[in-house]
Amino acid sequence: MKVKDTAKVISQSVLAEGVYSLIIETKAANYAVPGQFVSLYCQDHSRLLPRPISICEIDKDVSTLRLVYRVAGKGTDEFSKLTSGDTIEILGPLGNGFPLEGGKPMVVGGGIGVPPMLQLTKELEGSVTAVMGYRNDDMFLTEEFVDNAAELVIATDDGSVGTCGTVVDAIIENNIEADVIYACGPKPMLRALAQYAAEHDIKCYVSMEERMACGVGACLGCVCQSTDVDDHSHVHNKRVCADGPVFLSTEVEL
Amino acid sequence: MNTKVTIAGVEFQNPIMEASGTFGSGMEYGEFVDLNKLGAVVTKGVADKPWPGNPTPRVAEVKCGMLNAIGLQNPGIDVFVERDLAFLEQYKNTRVIVNVCGHSLEEYINVVDRLAGENRVDMLEINISCPNVKEGGIAFGQDPKMAYLVTEEVKKHAKQPVIMKLSPNVTDITEMAKAVEAAGADAISLINTLTGMKIDVERQSFVLANKTGGMSGPAVHPIAVRMVYQCANAVKVPIIGMGGIETWEDAVEMMLAGATAVSVGTANFYNPTATLDILEGMKDYMIRKNIEDINSIVGLVK
Ligand SMILES: Cc1cc2nc3c(=O)[nH]c(=O)nc-3n(C[C@H](O)[C@H](O)[C@H](O)COP(=O)(O)OP(=O)(O)OC[C@H]3O[C@@H](n4cnc5c(N)ncnc54)[C@H](O)[C@@H]3O)c2cc1C
Numbered sequence: 373m374k375v376k377d378t379a380k381v382i383s384q385s386v387l388a389e390g391v392y393s394l395i396i397e398t399k400a401a402n403y404a405v406p407g408q409f410v411s412l413y414c415q416d417h418s419r420l421l422p423r424p425i426s427i428c429e430i431d432k433d434v435s436t437l438r439l440v441y442r443v444a445g446k447g448t449d450e451f452s453k454l455t456s457g458d459t460i461e462i463l464g465p466l467g468n469g470f471p472l473e474g475g476k477p478m479v480v481g482g483g484i485g486v487p488p489m490l491q492l493t494k495e496l497e498g499s500v501t502a503v504m505g506y507r508n509d510d511m512f513l514t515e516e517f518v519d520n521a522a523e524l525v526i527a528t529d530d531g532s533v534g535t536c537g538t539v540v541d542a543i544i545e546n547n548i549e550a551d552v553i554y555a556c557g558p559k560p561m562l563r564a565l566a567q568y569a570a571e572h573d574i575k576c577y578v579s580m581e582e583r584m585a586c587g588v589g590a591c592l593g594c595v596c597q598s599t600d601v602d603d604h605s606h607v608h609n610k611r612v613c614a615d616g617p618v619f620l621s622t623e624v625e626l
Numbered sequence: 627m628n629t630k631v632t633i634a635g636v637e638f639q640n641p642i643m644e645a646s647g648t649f650g651s652g653m654e655y656g657e658f659v660d661l662n663k664l665g666a667v668v669t670k671g672v673a674d675k676p677w678p679g680n681p682t683p684r685v686a687e688v689k690c691g692m693l694n695a696i697g698l699q700n701p702g703i704d705v706f707v708e709r710d711l712a713f714l715e716q717y718k719n720t721r722v723i724v725n726v727c728g729h730s731l732e733e734y735i736n737v738v739d740r741l742a743g744e745n746r747v748d749m750l751e752i753n754i755s756c757p758n759v760k761e762g763g764i765a766f767g768q769d770p771k772m773a774y775l776v777t778e779e780v781k782k783h784a785k786q787p788v789i790m791k792l793s794p795n796v797t798d799i800t801e802m803a804k805a806v807e808a809a810g811a812d813a814i815s816l817i818n819t820l821t822g823m824k825i826d827v828e829r830q831s832f833v834l835a836n837k838t839g840g841m842s843g844p845a846v847h848p849i850a851v852r853m854v855y856q857c858a859n860a861v862k863v864p865i866i867g868m869g870g871i872e873t874w875e876d877a878v879e880m881m882l883a884g885a886t887a888v889s890v891g892t893a894n895f896y897n898p899t900a901t902l903d904i905l906e907g908m909k910d911y912m913i914r915k916n917i918e919d920i921n922s923i924v925g926l927v928k
């Protein structure tokens with residue numbers, strides 16, 4: 373179930389340069405699953421469209437969601453100024469989450485694609501290997517992955533921590549085996565990972581990004597190219613907000 | 627208190643509709659809005675065959691508004707009838723207006739013919755802002771002669787009353803209104819989106835893959851009010867007003883300018899219950915102003 377809600381800000385903190393962790397209390401938390409996202413609305417009404425942000429952690433006991441985001445423009449800059457006691461309009465939870473499959477899972481996050489993998493890691497059964505890619509040693513959420521995953525492998529662009537290179541380089545270097553890959557990150561990373569998964573015959577789920585307007589599947593603004601004919605328009609366009617954001621890597625053109 | 631309005635013999639329980647393309651066929655918003663409470667559901671433009679639409683990015687935010695270049699992605703009339711019309715069957719209190727698009731006259735007519743036997747369709751809304759492939763890419767909606775021609779042909783085939791939806795991207799909107807009225811349109815709706823552009827200064831490129839997109843949202847409201855007013859004073863057919871309506875004040879303003887009913891588009895994206903909130907606000911206004919019949923405010927401001 374989706375709700376439009378005035379969420380209460382419980383706390384906000386800085387995790388790394390320009391990366392914020394926001395905890396909000398909202399009934400949307402009661403329906404959320406890992407891999408879903410929420411639309412955040414700006415207080416400044418000249419900015420009308422929602423900012424989609426993935427759910428990083430869910431605490432149903434106290435109805436809170438943790439959102440981790442990078443300041444990328446005016447909207448996220450506005451959100452970064454929120455403090456405890458403030459309110460924010462939200463719509464969610466939106467989209468479909470990651471299906472929790474059996475077998476040995478590997479979760480892969482790149483940059484601001486790291487946060488949504490945390491709740492997933494907590495909910496997956498079996499020993500999870502987390503492979504996280506960062507620009508440099510200004511990392512975030514690593515402690516949480518150490519606590520919740522069986523193994524944490526890191527790749528950095530500048531080689532300051534872990535493997536110097538991409539998450540795929542780290543997977544190869546560390547010989548990580550898995551039956552299912554769950555991934556979120558920039559498109560080139562998803563593309564490389566999908567190719568790796570195909571070569572190794574591993575099932576791979578990717579979380580996609582696209583500009584959104586409605587967030588609920590009505591406007592057809594956020595489509596990505598799909599390999600098969602889609603159910604909505606019977607063309608080759610799946611809606612990231614409603615049919616995704618999580619897709620099988622073989623289902624979409626990366 | 628009467629909120630009923632009548633357009634071309636079709637009675638609506640209230641004058642609040644949602645605008646084509648912003649609400650799908652209502653399915654996606656059913657979680658937030660009881661569709662049975664709306665004056666009408668106006669469905670996303672449908673063509674005779676599926677259209678894939680434009681490449682992404684298809685939407686961009688601009689100050690107090692947005693640009694879209696969806697490119698009229700739609701599943702084609704067959705799927706639409708089987709799925710969307712069947713879905714709308716259950717909402718008996720609400721009228722159904724089907725928005726029609728096409729690249730050529732034949733394509734419009736194919737859809738209109740296909741809908742002729744569908745009882746659930748109360749009215750047709752003909753979007754003449756579609757890319758006109760046959761006539762060299764200019765939309766039918768920018769040339770009064772072409773608009774006349776489409777209207778005349780559609781009227782020959784249509785079994786439901788026809789609303790012609792006008793584009794604001796013209797020098798004189800009243801010329802277009804007069805042309806479609808003369809060709810037999812039962813009503814007009816306006817405004818469709820205004821062509822705009824946004825450039826990303828960091829990337830030094832267009833934000834939309836299509837370069838240009840249709841602008842909508844609160845920023846266009848004053849233009850829409852002006853155009854509705856001009857048309858109300860130029861033609862006799864009823865007008866459905868839209869463009870930037872987000873509050874009951876905006877809706878009332880549009881009716882005072884001459885609209886018999888109003889559509890809410892972009893506002894749904896940031897307030898999924900905008901339509902019903904507007905309806906409630908309008909009723910409060912009627913009570914406060916001692917307005918017995920909502921029709922009495924239509925075109926009140928001369
Ligand atoms: C499903 C999904 C999940 C996401 N999860 C996260 C997350 O967990 N953490 C995080 O930091 N970011 C996430 N993003 C990206 C985030 O939505 C954008 O960074 C944010 O919208 C930028 O808003 P802004 O006002 O700061 O930037 P501006 O550039 O000023 O925004 C202008 C407009 O473009 C849109 N926009 C800009 N960049 C993006 C983008 N990358 N994706 C979609 N829309 C964009 C904005 O929503 C807004 O409508 C996610 C995006 C999607 C689609």
Ligand SMILES: Cc1cc2nc3c(=O)[nH]c(=O)nc-3n(C[C@H](O)[C@H](O)[C@H](O)COP(=O)(O)O)c2cc1C
Pocket residue numbers: 585591593645646647648670671694696698725753791817818819841842843844846868869870871889890891892893
């Ligand atoms: C995403 C989007 C899709 C639209 N699709 C259609 C369409 O298929 N057919 C049509 O006639 N108008 C379409 N429109 C135009 C709207 O129906 C409306 O005329 C316009 O947006 C102005 O109203 P608003 O400012 O309330 O959105 C679309 C508008 C948007 C924003």
Ligand code: FES
Pocket residue numbers: 583584585586587588589590591592593594595611612613614
């Ligand atoms: S954002 Fe409207 S369909 Fe996805």
